[in-house]
Amino acid sequence: MGAIRFDNVGKVFGRANSGFAALEAVDLDIREREFVAIVGPSGCGKTTCLRMVAGFESVSSGRVLVNDRVVKAPGSDRAVVFQQFALFPWKTVRQNIEFGLRNKRTPRDERNELVDDVLKLMTLESHRDAYPHQLSGGMQQRVAIARAYVLDPDVLLMDEPFGALDAQTRVVMQEELVRLARINPRTVLFITHAVEEAVYLADRVAIMSRRPGTIKEVIDVKTVRTSEDWDGFEKIEDVMDLESFVHLRTRIWKSLREEKVAVDG
Template identity: 50%
Template sequence: MTTRISIRGVARTFPLQGKDFVALGDVSLDVADNEFVTIVGPSGCGKSTLLNIVAGLDHPTGGQALVGGQAVTGPGPDRGVIFQQFALFPWLTVRRNVEFGLRTAGVPRAERRRRAEHFIDLVGLTQFADALPKTLSGGMKQRCAIARAYAVDPSILLMDEPFGALDALTRVRLQEQLLDTWSREKRTVMFVTHDVDEAVFLANRVVVMAANPGRIVEVIDVDLPFPRTEEVRLGPDFSRLRNRVWSAVYHQPAQERKPS
């Protein structure tokens, strides 16, 4: 398999009350092309910091992150980032939100429209293409954000708790929608979450992190079949993997589970 993301000995420290707080300490990880990797761990273990370094929104104080063999020095069009906050332009319709990145990249109008309509349909928002964000539910807003990220054709999607603010039922439905979209429009995905069930349901591999300092303690292969259905979620193999990830996250020493 071709490696799309390489994280090599990445460390990140921040000044805190006159001392250095070690958010990440010597983290290494390879993510393959078109692989879906979830990152789970307690608060303060550096999950979001690691994602931001790969996104080019933050810089390591040691080691380096590479995308496609090239060192990450800042944000780039090869990486789409989706946060928990929907970050839609409230004055633009769904269609124009999805077209926004294409317009700034100089994509011709007809091609912008074609690509936007394709991804709006893919996330099930065709009948809301001319709606403003204020008229949409939280789940629909996040689907719009996902369509916008896909439309600019990044090779990598970096997702930081994108469903964290949603109710449980909407969250489950969007997990299934995301996997359906990923199965048809393959991308390399790094997905940060606090939710163990979500981490297992979505991933090819689950990366478990611990805190103080932030580090990887276990990488768990998820050998569940695709498509991931409710039947898979309720099956014994899912339960086995969930319990294994839960144990890796929550059976860490107490001092490692303290939020920073």
């Protein structure tokens, strides 16, 4: 459940002869319940990769598969969390979270139970009757994540979900996502520009090249995290001081810098 595969994927926007190639020969396997972050220079096709898994964007060549099935359209086995919270301003927290369940025609008793469970999971119980404008940015994004979790998707797709938050709130949400991954793990494809965020959150970090984007390198973070017991540290600042964290961050940054220099000529 939840495995993702990019099989020699290419994407051309516009006509084949006059359009531009966004992706070229992308190969990447994401295992069930693995958290993979994709980083890369601006315009390399990170979000396009995510949109293909979501079923929002078609491939020009190759295949994208989820659970060994070729992705052709959006599906209930995948949920997306965007950078913008995309909450309904006229609905309460509870009503926003249950929106997808209503669309699925989930029976009311089951729907209420599922929403209550995710409110507890996301520590939103005291805000259930609040409206989005009454919440901070971090709380609004927590609601957006809860809305995705309540659908019980195999795959969670997160497109720079903390990019619109201030620095302090972003750190809190990163720590919250780590907590959720331990309690209720999902297969996660996470797009970010922030190298430190990728290293802190992901089991593996996939580095994309400049356009046309391809997978340049995949860095294993989980092995290092497990061997040095990063989970024993409660705060992100404690992990960021570790020599292993600094080494991984520097390695990824140098690889990205090579692509940035090439783009700038």
